[in-house]
Each structure stands twice: as C-alpha cells, then as structure tokens.
Amino acid sequence: xxxxxxxxxxxxxxxxxxxxxxxxxxxxxxxxxxxSCISLGTGSFTATGVLNVTKSSRDxxxxxxxxRTYDESPSSSYxxxxxxxxxxxxPVKEVVLSLVPSMYIRTADLxxxxxxxxxxxxxxxxxxxxxxxxxxxxxxxxxxxxxxxxNVPQESWVALDDGNGNKAPLTEMAMKALVSAGLxxxxxxxxxxxxxxxxxxxxxxxxxxxxxxxxxKRQPIPAPHAKGTQGEMDVLVWSGxxxxxxxxxxxxxxxxxxxxxxxxxxxxxLLVDSKRVKEYNKMSIGRDDILVLQDDEIxxxxxxxxxxxxxxxxxxLQLKTLLHMEELPGGSQNGYVVVSRAxxxxxxxxxxxxxKVIHSEMLMGLNVIRAIExxxxxxxxxxxxxxxxxxxxxxxxxxxxxxxxxxFINDIRSLC
Numbered sequence: 001x002x003x004x005x006x007x008x009x010x011x012x013x014x015x016x017x018x019x020x021x022x023x024x025x026x027x028x029x030x031x032x033x034x035x036s037c038i039s040l041g042t043g044s045f046t047a048t049g050v051l052n053v054t055k056s057s058r059d060x061x062x063x064x065x066x067x068r069t070y071d072e073s074p075s076s077s078y079x080x081x082x083x084x085x086x087x088x089x090x091p092v093k094e095v096v097l098s099l100v101p102s103m104y105i106r107t108a109d110l111x112x113x114x115x116x117x118x119x120x121x122x123x124x125x126x127x128x129x130x131x132x133x134x135x136x137x138x139x140x141x142x143x144x145x146x147x148x149x150x151n152v153p154q155e156s157w158v159a160l161d162d163g164n165g166n167k168a169p170l171t172e173m174a175m176k177a178l179v180s181a182g183l184x185x186x187x188x189x190x191x192x193x194x195x196x197x198x199x200x201x202x203x204x205x206x207x208x209x210x211x212x213x214x215x216x217k218r219q220p221i222p223a224p225h226a227k228g229t230q231g232e233m234d235v236l237v238w239s240g241x242x243x244x245x246x247x248x249x250x251x252x253x254x255x256x257x258x259x260x261x262x263x264x265x266x267x268x269x270l271l272v273d274s275k276r277v278k279e280y281n282k283m284s285i286g287r288d289d290i291l292v293l294q295d296d297e298i299x300x301x302x303x304x305x306x307x308x309x310x311x312x313x314x315x316x317l318q319l320k321t322l323l324h325m326e327e328l329p330g331g332s333q334n335g336y337v338v339v340s341r342a343x344x345x346x347x348x349x350x351x352x353x354x355x356k357v358i359h360s361e362m363l364m365g366l367n368v369i370r371a372i373e374x375x376x377x378x379x380x381x382x383x384x385x386x387x388x389x390x391x392x393x394x395x396x397x398x399x400x401x402x403x404x405x406x407x408f409i410n411d412i413r414s415l416c
Contacts, residue, residue: 100163100346101136101137101145101159101160101161101162101163101168101346102161102163102291102345102346102347103159103160103161103291103303103322103343103344103345103346104136104145104157104158104159104160104343104344104346105157105158105160105174105178105322105341105342105343105344106155106156106157106246106247106341106342107140107156107157107158107174107177107178108154108155108156108244108246108247109181109242109244109246109247109249110174110177110178110180110181111177111180111181112176112177112180112181113140113156113158113173113174113177114140114156116173116176116177117139117140117158117170117173117174118139120169120170120172120173121133121138121139121169121170124169136157136158136159136168137159137162137168137169137170138169138170139170140156140157140158140170141156141157141158142154142155142156142157143157144157144344145157145159145344145346146344146346146348146349147349148349149344152247154245154246155246155247157344158170158171158174159171160174160291160293160303160322160343161291161293165291166293167293167294167301171293171301175301175324175326175339178322178324178339178341179324179326179337179339181364182337182339182364182366182384183215183337183366183368185242185253185364185366185384186255186366186368186382186384187212187214187215189212191240191241191242191243191253192238192239192240192255193238193239193240194236194237194238195237195238195239195402197237198236198237198238201234201236202236206224206225206231207224207234207236209221209222209224210222210223210224210257210380211236211257215328215329215334215368216329218328218329218330218331218334219330219334219373220333220334220335220370220371220372220373220374221370221371221372221373221380222372222373223259223372223373223375223378223380224259225259227261227375227378232259232261233413234258234259235256235257235258235405235406235409235410236256236257236258237254237255237256237402237405237406238254238255238256239252239253239254239255239398239401239402240252240253240255241253242364242386247363248361248363248386248388250394251363251386251387251388251394251397252397252398252401253364253384253385253386253401254383254384254385254386254398254401254402254404254405255382255383255384255405256382256383256405256406256408256409257380257381257382257383258380258381258409258413259372259378259379259380259381260378260379260380260381260409260412260413260416261377261378261413261416262377262378262379262412262415262416263376263377263378263379264332264335264336264369264370264371264379265332265336267336267369267379267381267412268325268336268338268369270412270415271325271338271367272300272302272323272325272338274287274288274289274304274306277306279415280408280411280412280414280415281308281408281411282411283308283309283310283311284306284307284308285307285308285309285316286306286307287304287305287306287307288304288305288306289302289303289304290303290304290305290320290345291303298326298327298332299324299325299326300323300324300325300326301322301323301324301325302322302323302324303320303321303322303323303343303345304320304321304323305318305319305320305321306318306319306320306321307357313358313391315356315357315358315391316356316357316358317357317358317360317389317391318357318358318359318360319342319359319360319361319362320342320343320345320359321340321341321342321343321362321365322340322341322342322343323338323339323340324338324339324340325337325338325339328368328369328370333371334370334371335368335369335370335371335379336368336369337366337367337368337369338366338367338369339364339365339366339367340362340364340365340366341362341363341364341365342361342362342363342388358389358390358391359390360387360388360389360390360391361387361388361389362385362386362387363386363387363388364384364385364386365384365385365386365387366382366383366384366385367381367382367383367384368381368382368383369381370382381409381412383405383408383409385401385404385405387401
C-alpha cells in the first residue's frame, strides 16, 4: 500500500490516462498521483471493493502524514511505483482505485440488471456510502470503458473483475441478469419465426411436448423421438429479432433445437472446455482462457478469446467473450445453461490493430441443455446466437446464421 504524493502531469501520466477506462481517465480537475511504498497498515478488500485497514503504528493518516507537494515529477526512486487517478481522495481510497478492472460487458438490454444491482449494493455495502459508489464497479455506467467506443447515454456497462483477478461486486448480478434474459428469449415464441422445414416438422405434433416447454416446470422433458430412429436427427431452426432498442437490436438472431445423444453434464463440460473447441468447430484455430473468475462443478465463469479461420475469408475471426455455465432452475437433474457475451478488454486500448484479424461480437450466445426423461445419456440442446460481425452484410446475416446453426448441431452430434 502507499501514500499519495502530488506532482505535475508528465508525458508518462498523459500516456497512462489513455489506457485507463474512460470513467477513470484524467480530466483537468484530476490530480495524478504516484504512490510510494510507505505502509498504511494491513488489511483486505471486501466483496464490494472496500478496503478494511488496521492502521499502522505510525500516524500516517493523521496530521503527521507526509503530504508535501512537489513541483516536479518524482525522483527515480518512485519510477516503479503504481500510478492512480483520484479527485483529492484519501490515501485509503486511492489504494482502492489503484485496482482498475480490465473486463467489461454491456448490460442495458438485460431487464433485471439495473434494479438488481442497486438492491444488491444497498444490502451488501453498508460500509460504503452510496455517494462513494464507483462507476462500473459498484453501479452500472453509460461511460464506455474505452475512449474508442461511442458514449451512448442509454447504454450500461459493468466491470467483470476487480483488477486483481477476482469477481467485481456486480459480476454475480450481471450473470443472473444475462442468464435470465437468455432463457426468457429462448422461450419467447412471439420473437421467433420457423423456417420451412421446421414448420413442417412442428405440424407433425411430435415436438409438441418438447419445444417451448417452460423452464419453470423444473423437470426433464420427454424426447420427441426414440433413440436410433430417423426423427432423432431433426434440427429445428427459427430466426427472429430482439425487441429491445439497444446495441445490435437490428441484427437477426437464430434459434435452433435438436436431440443430442450425450448426457447433459458431458455436453456442458464440452462447451466450456476451451481445449476441446476444435473437436466440434472445424474452423477454430484455438480458444484461450484469459481470465477465470470461477471454475467448479456447479458454475464456471471466465473470459475466453476464440479464433477461427473461415474458408475463403483470408482473415482470422476473433471473439473475446464472457462464458458462464450454471445449472438450470431445479438443479443439474434438469440440465445446464451456458451463456456468453462479448467482452470489452481495457488492454485493447494499447494494442495496435492487426489488419489480418476481424473482431466480432457475441451479443447473446445461449446453449440450454435439457435433460430427457428416463434417458440420462441424451439431452435436448437449444442454441441461440445473436452475433455482430463487420464482415457479414446484413442481407447475408440471416442466411449464414441459419446454416451455421444446423452445422453446429451436426458437428456436436458427430462426437456422440
């Protein structure tokens, strides 16, 4: 921990301000401080990002604290110290702000996020006043995390990490809101239009007890076709648009549903294991876990960077994505849900653009893996994809999405 010392802005401090999230970038009334290594005491951070400190025997926070002002940049003895930005904050708050998050997601389109975040912070942050809540960390903010992103007042960004490799205070709320929005969209019949072959399959009545069955029933669903029959190879496909008016709302979304002869747990593990992506995605050239926030039998939350090389494109398609897996309502006996969303990485501000790489965004990715009654080695997979890619013209997005959805199901089946 350190004690702040004032100094004039230097070229290095101006460079740093460009790499910080926009909400923490230097403004004219912000003092840039370089933190020295004088001990304040010992302590730890709470789940809400507040620092609890047992004060040092030296009166560093009292009148004896060294708060001399320097007219020039610090000497070389301070060159390796951390740098933070603050508006005349106390030394303790400066330490809190020195942990700058690196991963952010959009949440404006998640109906439950704003209210849930406020309620959560009021219940869990009795040790920090609401006026001291920090944008992105303690409350959603419309301020984009990178200066290259347009500032849209209706948008809402939250941090996923605390800058130290752990979950940010609002991460759990964001995951709940993302899962809720994804599950609701997958069951909203009004937003989906079946293609021709799917319409004919639905008229047969075989899928009546399986398609659009509410998750609220909290129980396995019946299989429309017995194992080994021709009908089990059906792939039902729909297209639609999200009703919200936020980022990417004009782009088509794709929903597909099919039987997969694999246990729900095995399929969930396959989808979250970055080392196995190439098994079912022949265009993939790898997916890396760049930040793991949670990884256990019940829940996985991590940020991944996937790269693929579509034929004839001549470039690498890259998606940096939040990936979250948890049990469906009612527990693992009912199945699992895997949800994904594009992540904005603060480190990208300092990365030079590679002309050979195309950055796409997963606006909403959802895989619902539903258990089948009496057949533990089979499941029904519901896949929802809402993707933004600058290389795909709008008039081709729907057609490519429909064919990609069917290919995804068949590639998964090939592993069974």
